[in-house]
Amino acid sequence: MAWPILILLITQVLLPAFFLSWLWLPRPVDRLGWFTRAAYGAAYFSFIAVIGRWDFLGAALAFLLPAAYVVAAALSYLRVRDRPWNASSSLLRTHGFTAAMAVFFLALTARALSGYGYQETAVELAFPFAAGTYYIGQGGGTASINHHHGNQSQRFALDIVALNTFGMRANGLLPEDLADYVIYDQEVESPCNGIAISTHDGIDDNRISETNTEEPAGNHVILACGTARILLAHFRKGSIAVAAGAIVTKGQALGRVGNSGNSSEPHLHMHAYLGGTRDYNEGQGVPMTFDGRFLVRGSTVTVP
Template sequence: MDTSLLILLTTQVLLPLFFLLWLWLPRPADRLGWAMRVLYGACYIAFIAVIGRWDFLSSALEVMLPLVFIACAALSYARLRARPWNRARSILRTHGFTAAMAIFFLALTARALSGYGYRETSVDLAFPLGAGTYYVGQGGSASLINNHHGNESQRYALDIVALDAFGARAKGLMPTALADYAIFGREVKSPCTGLAISIHDGIADNRISQTNIEEPAGNHVILACGTARILLAHMEKGSISVAGGEIVSLGQTLGRVGNSGNSSEPHLHIHAYVGGTRDYDDGVGVPMTFDGRFLVRGSTVTVPQPTP
């Protein structure tokens, strides 16, 4: 099994199941022991709800898991509400480790939530995909929720996938066919009216889990929209439908989502920067909003079908 999948299943399935079962077995000796288990479990559930990639399983689990934990905590308390508050001779010795781990995950959650905002002036764009439901896999202003944040030009970059009817990005955890990914082949729309200052096409789409680090952006378009430059990357080979130097209109089709460049599975990468020109890795990244909304990991966007 792929290491990343093993980590995902451990952190988003096995550990949440452990915290749910721990509410029941073994039965706590007192109500304080129950409270410490609830505190530890709640802090971990909050952490993984914020930083987890729920599109691998189902985006609905991001909301369902905390609700299930709250329900199980309430039901488990009914079994021991008649027990004394505390039987431990030393609270620190008995519950110190549990309290420390709860604080640790609470601090990580707070750090991740700090990435839900920004201070710089943002560039407001239209969402660059057509009708459907989409999920942000990487996004925000903190490294815990955005792997791009350490790169100055890409620090507010987004990686976007599409969701199927079950809230998953693909048919299975890691299917090998590109067409099994909901976003593959979707039309990429221009998020602004501007000038196509650079295009690149002709790079083959990667097989799943393979990447092309020699051409990181793969097939891509760079738009000049006012003072900002917008990179839309990892498009399908042969799909780009605009030419360099062409003025593009808001909503105009630029190409289709593929898996070219430094991309291990189909997704759309988009980031905005200032201070650079055709070099998408040179410049300073700026926040993007979409119809005024700042997107972070776990954000979902539903684009309705156009009215006839």
């Protein structure tokens, strides 16, 4: 099993199961013990709801698991409501670690949530896909929800996948067949009116969990949309539908999603930058909005 899948199962399945069971066993000797446990669990559920990749297990779980925790916490309180508020002679020794961990995860959650906004002027674009439901795997203004954020030109980059009827990005956790990924081979549309200032094709798709770091963007298109440059990357080999220098219109087909370049599974990478012209690693990354909406990790977009 790949390490990312193992980490995901631990953080989004095993640890939530632990916090749910910890509400019940062993039963706290006082209400303060219940309260610190409940607060620790609530802080963790808040954290994982924000930073988790729920497209692996089902996007609805990002809301259903916290809701289940709230219900379980309320029911578990009934078992301790008649107990004393505090039965310990030392609050710090008995409850200090649990309370500190609750504060720790709340701080991590607050840090992640700080990436839900931006101060720069955003580039307004059209969403680059037609009908379907899409999920933002990477996106936002902090590294905790967007692993691109440390790169100056990619500070507000997006990684976009598509969801099936179960809210999952693929048929399975990590299938080997590229066609099992919902986004694979979907048509990518131009997000603006502009000029295709650079295109590149001819790079093979990677096998799942393998990457091509020598040509990070893989098959790609760079658009000039006003003063901004927009990179759309990881297209399928042979699918680029526009030539360098061509005028493009919003909604025009640019190519089809693949798994070329520095991509371990099919998705569309997209980022906007000022300056840098044809070098997508140069320039200053700027936020993108779609119908005025700033997308972050966990955002879903439904196109009718």
